[in-house]
Amino acid sequence: MGDCIDERDGRVDARDEAxxxxxxxxxxxxxxxxxxxxxxxxxxxxxxxxxxxxxxGYSEFIVADFEExxxxxxxxxxWLRKRHDEIMGPYSNFAIWEEEGVAECSECGSLFxxxxxxxxxxxxxxxxxxxxxxEGPFDMRGFKLARERRRLERRGEAxxxxxxxxxxxxxxxxxxxxEWYLLSGTPTSLxxxxxxxxxxxxxxxxxxxxxxxxxxxxxxxxxxGISGEMALFDSLRRCVNDPSSPLYGSKIVPNxxxxxxxxxxxxxxxxxxxxxxxxxxxxxxxxxxxxxxxSHIAVDAGRKEVRVTKRGRTRCFPxxxxxxxxxxxxxxxxxxxxxxxxxxxxxxxxAFVEPNSLSGDAGSLPCGGGVFFGELKATGKSxxxxxxxxxxxxxxxHPMKGGGLDVVAMAETLLSEDNRYELxxxxxxxx
Ligand SMILES: [Zn+2]
Numbered sequence: 518m519g520d521c522i523d524e525r526d527g528r529v530d531a532r533d534e535a536x537x538x539x540x541x542x543x544x545x546x547x548x549x550x551x552x553x554x555x556x557x558x559x560x561x562x563x564x565x566x567x568x569x570x571x572x573x574g575y576s577e578f579i580v581a582d583f584e585e586x587x588x589x590x591x592x593x594x595x596w597l598r599k600r601h602d603e604i605m606g607p608y609s610n611f612a613i614w615e616e617e618g619v620a621e622c623s624e625c626g627s628l629f630x631x632x633x634x635x636x637x638x639x640x641x642x643x644x645x646x647x648x649x650x651x652e653g654p655f656d657m658r659g660f661k662l663a664r665e666r667r668r669l670e671r672r673g674e675a676x677x678x679x680x681x682x683x684x685x686x687x688x689x690x691x692x693x694x695x696e697w698y699l700l701s702g703t704p705t706s707l708x709x710x711x712x713x714x715x716x717x718x719x720x721x722x723x724x725x726x727x728x729x730x731x732x733x734x735x736x737x738x739x740x741x742g743i744s745g746e747m748a749l750f751d752s753l754r755r756c757v758n759d760p761s762s763p764l765y766g767s768k769i770v771p772n773x774x775x776x777x778x779x780x781x782x783x784x785x786x787x788x789x790x791x792x793x794x795x796x797x798x799x800x801x802x803x804x805x806x807x808x809x810x811x812s813h814i815a816v817d818a819g820r821k822e823v824r825v826t827k828r829g830r831t832r833c834f835p836x837x838x839x840x841x842x843x844x845x846x847x848x849x850x851x852x853x854x855x856x857x858x859x860x861x862x863x864x865x866x867x868a869f870v871e872p873n874s875l876s877g878d879a880g881s882l883p884c885g886g887g888v889f890f891g892e893l894k895a896t897g898k899s900x901x902x903x904x905x906x907x908x909x910x911x912x913x914x915h916p917m918k919g920g921g922l923d924v925v926a927m928a929e930t931l932l933s934e935d936n937r938y939e940l941x942x943x944x945x946x947x948x
Contacts, residue, residue, distance in 0.1 A: 531604050531607075531630075532630050532632060534600075534604055535601060535604050535605070535629065535630050535633055536630070536632055536633055538597045538600060538601050538604075538644075539601075539629070539633040539635070539644030539645070541593075541597060542594055542597050542598070542644060542645060543635060543644070543647075545590045545591075545593055545594050545597075546590075546594070546647050548586075548587075548590050549587050549590045549591060549594075552583045552584075552586055552587040552590070553583075553587060555583050556580050556583035556584055556587070559576060559579050559580050559583065560576075560580055562576070563576030563577070563579075563580070598627070598645055601627070601629075601645060602627070605619070605627070605628040605629065608628055609628065611685070611686040611689050611690070614689055614690070614693060615689065615693060617630070618630055618631040618632065618693075619631070619693075620634075620689075620690050620693040620694045621686075621690035621694070622643040622645065622646060622648070622650055622694075623643075623650050623651060623652070623653070623654040623655050623690070623691075623694065624643060624646055624648035624649070624650065624654060625643060625645060625646035625648065627643065627645040627646065629643070629644050629645060631693065631694075631699075634650065634694070634699075635647075636649075638696075638700075638768070638925075638928065639696055639754075639757070639758075639768075641694070641696075641699070650694050651694075652691055652694075652695055652696075652729070652751070652754075655687055655688075655690060655691035655694075655729075656691065656728075656729055658687055659684065659687050659688060659691065659723040659727065659729060660723070660727035660728070661727075662680060662683060662684050662687065662723065663684060663723040663724060663725055663726070663727040663728075664725075664726075664727050665680060666680050666681070666684065666725065667725045667726075670725075684722070684723050685720075685721075685722065687723070688720075688721035688722045688723055688729060689721050691721065691729060692721035692731070696750070696754060697747050697750045697751065697754075697771060700770065700771055700772075700932065701746070701747075701750070701771040701772040719731045719732060719733050719743065719744060720732045729751075730744065730748075731743065731744035731747055732744075742807070742809065744809065745807040745808065745809030745870040745871075746771060746772065746793045746794065746807045747771075748807070748809075748870050748871075748893060749793060749794055749805055749807040749868050749870065749893060750769060750771045750794055752893055752894075752901075752902075753769050753794065753796055753805075754769060756902060756905075756906075757769055757796075762902075762906060763906045763909040763910050763913065764796070764798065764905065764906065764909065766798075766799075766924075767796050767797060767798040767924065768796070768797045768924045768925060768927070768928040769794060769795070769796050769797075770794065770795045770797070770928050770931045770932055771793065771794045772791070772792075772793065772794075773791075773792045773794075773795050773931045773932075774789050774790070774791055774792075775788075775789070775790040775791075775792055775847065775850035775851055775853075775854050775931075776788070776789055776854070777790070777850050777853045777854055788850065790846055790847045790850040792804055792805070792806075792847040792850070792851070793805050793806050793807045794807070795851060795931060796905075797922065797924040797927050797928055798909055798912075798922070798924065799917075799920070799921030799922050799924055800862065800909060800912035800913050800916060800917060800921050800922070801858075801859070801862030801863060801864070801908075801909065801912045801922075802851065802855075802858055802862065802863045802864075802922075802927075803863070803864050803865075803866050803905065804844060804847045804848045804851050804863065804864070804865050804866065805844075805866045805867075805868055806840050806843050806844040806847065806865070806866070806867050806868065807868045807870055807893075808840055808867060808868070808869050808870065809869075809870040809871060810825055810827075810869060810872060811827070811871055811872070811873060812825045812826055812827040812872060812873055813825070813826040813827070813872070813873050813874045813876075814826075814869055814872045814873075814874065814875050814876070814890075815875075815876050815877040816875075816876075816877040816890050817877060821835070821836035821841060822834065822835055822836060822841075823839055823840060823841060823867075823890075840867040841867070841888055844865035844866065844867055844888050845865055845888060847865065848863055848864070848865040848888070851863060854930075854931075855927055855930070855931075857922060857923075857927070858922070859917070862912055862917075864887060864888070864889065864908060865887065865888040865889075866888070866889060866890075866891065866901065866905070867888065867889075867890045867891075868891060868892075868893050868901055869890065869891070869892050869893065870893045870894075871893075871894070872892060875890065875891075875892045875895075875899050889904060891904060
């Protein structure tokens, strides 16, 4: 019978079996936890009983039984993981990962299909070890390897082939398990090492300075735009995960299509506002537009006009076009789409990812809403983090009635918007 199964069916079977294994491991892990808890409780209640009595013997027997059952679960987990490794064996070549929806755990290094990822929305866990899969551990290793590559290059040592492969593998695993990829719906057809289909492509990589990036292969504007959006998302993600930041616990949703109804000449129209990122905090929201313009950028006093200068040539965006127009329209669309939001507590933000310079009336966020500008990586006055945090602190000083916004529900609404790209994973796994 085996001969009749073509390659495609074989892959589907592998995916189904891996998924069933992941589910079983999840159940077993929960059983182990419960048994450990039960044993602990029994030990505690048994500790009051006089030693050597029949009651004490019975208690010891119960504890031993719990421990034995937990050990059996552990053994079964071991067998299942072994079988899982066998299934994933043919996928150990990372070059096919994105096509097949395969990635690696940042904690235990196991390979798994993305459909097996457990948990939701910025709290995903490895199906095999149960640890959180996130960007941090990948980036720590990538940072070290990329610096090692730079060191070798400086010393003129040629053979970095193995190192190069390891860096690419790490970057690919990091990309495929990243919240950005899982939430943004960025099509995998844009990802790859040759640009045949769409005419452009990008590659996950660690730069020589050790930082993760999406390397644009051919420098097309779309690719630059996507890598700018990802840089913005990543920088917000770090704040949202940082318990010392006022942004801690906010929800961020990248690449949102805000669909609203409008009317044009008396006819009903459907508007789609593509928003690079929305940040939802219980006390208010931000709508982001990322611009990866490697230029000198000047913003006028009323924050209406933007002048972009590159190689001596200046392009001027009046208020009715360019980033101010985009972010204003998206801010309005978000207010329409989420009626629970207060207009005074929704800001539009134009985030310049890597400008040569940013001058004029940038920064200094107006707390009452409106639009402001900032430089993604700057920490001072022209940076983004300080004004956003200040703004949230201002809102939090006067909390909204009724406990603030339900950010999870709002994020779910935004993520369910139509017209999002297809992903190789289940839609339910995206949140
Ligand atoms: Zn793991």
